[in-house]
Amino acid sequence: MREAGTLLVELLENQKVDRVYCVPGESYLSVMNGLQDTSIETILCKHEGAASIMAEADGKLTGRPGIAFVTRGPGATNAAAGVHIAQQDSTPMILFVGQIGREMYGRDAFQEVDYQQFFGGMAKLVVEVQQADRLPEIVSRAYHTAMSGRPGPVVIALPENMLTEKTNKKPTGYIQQTVSAPSTKDLAQFIQEIKEAKKPILVLGGSVWSDEAEKDLMSISEMLGLTILTSHRRQSFFNNFHKNYGGDLGLGVNPKIINRINESDYIVLLGARLSENPSQGFSLFGIPDHNKKIVHIHPGPEEIGRIYNPHLGITANPIEFVNILNNALKGLNTKAEESIASDTLEAHEDYINWGDMPLEAPNSGVDLTSAFRSLREKLEPNTIITNGAGNYAVWGHRLFRFSKVKTQLAPISGSMGYGLPAAIAAKLRFPNQMVIALAGDGCFQMTENELATAVQYNAAIIVLVIDNEMYGTIRMHQHKNYKGKYKHTGLVNPNFADLATAMGGKGYTVENTEDFYETFVQAKEWANENNLPVLLHIKTGSEMVLPGKRFSSL
Structure with missing residues (x-):
């Protein structure tokens, strides 16, 4: 006999899970205890949204459900970002959520959330485990659901006192994806x-x-x-x-x-x-x-x-x-x-x-077109490039060329903040491949705290922060719809290079196009030597809205 939390860890081991992403919480202490004596690596994230994004990115890379654990209430609601990405991107993923004790249901207890109502429109399946002995059945169903048909996310709620129940149930065997073929x-x-x-x-x-x-x-x-x-x-x-x-x-x-x-x-x-x-x-x-x-x-x-x-x-x-x-x-x-x-x-x-066509360049700051083209010619074919959402990504999509499967990680859902946590997951999955995270200044600041996660787990990623001092996509739509009125889209940014260094990595500032590639090489060498993340703070100015197009031309 052992606690249900330990059984759950055994179930994941049988699915050949080698890594889970989490923010700890008292609602699933039994699982955390089970994870101490296992081959599964636990990645401690700084925010539940990033933990769920890392799990989603891992699901993209492996084709098997990425696994995240978060606590009840605000932990679960924070994790909704990754669940929504997994739904729109058709990514297999399982989010395990700690839940209040069963005797507390319906009393608006501390951190109580109805997960069926909250995640019902995003997940393929939302289910609560009421008896410890049903864990093998429900985890099996979750894997089949996440991988079958159009893949997607599954959310499993784990009541705190269910996880501490004793059980002698055996874990299920390895679950294969169900494959359909044409008639x-x-x-x-x-x-x-x-x-x-x-x-x-x-x-x-x-x-x-x-x-x-x-x-x-x-x-x-x-x-x-x-x-x-x-x-x-x-x-x-x-x-x-x-x-x-x-x-x-x-x-x-x-x-x-x-x-x-x-x-x-x-x-x-x-x-x-x-x-x-x-x-x-x-x-x-x-x-x-x-x-x-x-x-x-x-x-x-x-x-x-x-x-x-x-x-x-x-x-x-x-x-x-x-x-x-x-x-x-x-x-x-x-x-x-x-x-x-x-x-x-x-x-x-x-x-x-x-x-390859010639594109108009800004009068000052780094020209992203020239910078990305100089980088494109030198990258190894297996380099993984991630990005979140923002106009900066259009430069990446247009200028970078991919020759290996699953070397691009980017959310169809248009989720800002995706690039950094996705890059961490990719580097942990493929430590011998270069991983580059693209992020706008606004995009990066949504998950920038995960740089500390990259430091903690020696994820030697290269982060390119594109700083145009604004939420550029929203500014573009403001310009189109309310020309000349730019309220509420300007950003006063920190020194991102200093921020990276303060977190234990190393930061570099790039203000001129001709300095970009040389600085990139220096950063890459430092990351490889120290097995730590690096960041390039790329100052582009605010002239350009899209490749070859100025705001003034809209």
Whole structure:
């Protein structure tokens, strides 16, 4: 017999969990006690929002649920940030929340929250464990739910006095993801139609993806002459240097991509949902009816036809689908028509030109375009780049090129503060890879306290803080809607370099473009030598709103 909290730790060990993220709380002391005698590493975060973001980022990287523990009440509400990201980004994640004792329910007890009501609109499943003996059943259900269909977050509430109950229940075995595959009939129809298409395009998105799936899709694209686009913030799902890559659908999209979609006679959504940002505010197609042949392939049947009526809907795991399709096309000795292959090559050239074209520079401060281009040419292919939300991210999406799967971590949800905690999770997961966090000055200050977490766990990340002394995205919308009125968006910032040094890392200030790359190299070397985080405080001035565009031009 042992406490339920120890059983829960055993359950996680059986799922091969090697790391959990938490902010401690008295409501789950039994679990904390169980974690002391285990192989699972516990990462102590400074804020529950960051703990949940780290768990979400880990789920993105591994394909298995990232795990976070937080305490009841305000701990749980703080953690909602990561749950919302996991929901919008389709990331498997399990948030364990301490709960008041069962005898206190309904009395508005200290830190009492109805988690079903609070998380019900965000999570795939919200459940409270009322008896210790049901822990194996509920954890098993949580894993299946988080990974099946459209992946997403699960919230499990743990009443304090349930966790201290004694139990002799055995932990469940390892839980595999349930994988769906296309029917023979649907696959045959798809192959026939896409081979007949003259301007086919595939939009790749979602969260279910792998290195092998990328190889299969490369082979498919070459056999069919298929242009591959990635959805918003999914650029690392397909090698950006491949001749069939045409760019990404997101914020600040290349107008030529929109033209190609308008001209396409066969559009395949693979894992993607074509939500607000990639659909350019739901303006690409009519809703629900339109004049396009759209094939929607998605692991969650509830997503097919949710917005757009598909010509053909296929419920299938994207990894499984491309593997089966690749083998089928090889068996048919498929070869692309010359005109289709030529059009696809032109799309790739348009993508390269979009990232390389001359862009207007600011009159003072660091030119992000030049800085990022100088960095782009020198980075190792397995470098992981993270970012949160803000106009600064548009420079990153347009200028950086990805060649390895899951080397871009960025929230579809547009959550500010994501970049730093996501970078910490990535560095802990892949300690031998360079990890760069991009953050605006406003974005960074939402989770800046986690620099201390990076120091504590020797996460030698490189943080680039883009300082334009404002909430730039909101200022842009203010300018568009209320020209000349800029109240409440200006920032008075600290010295971020000094802040990083005070927390135990090292900070550098960059005020001129020509100093950027040399300073970056110095910072990288210091981080590697000391196994600690570094930060570059990059002062850009406030002229530029987007790559090559000034506020004054809006």
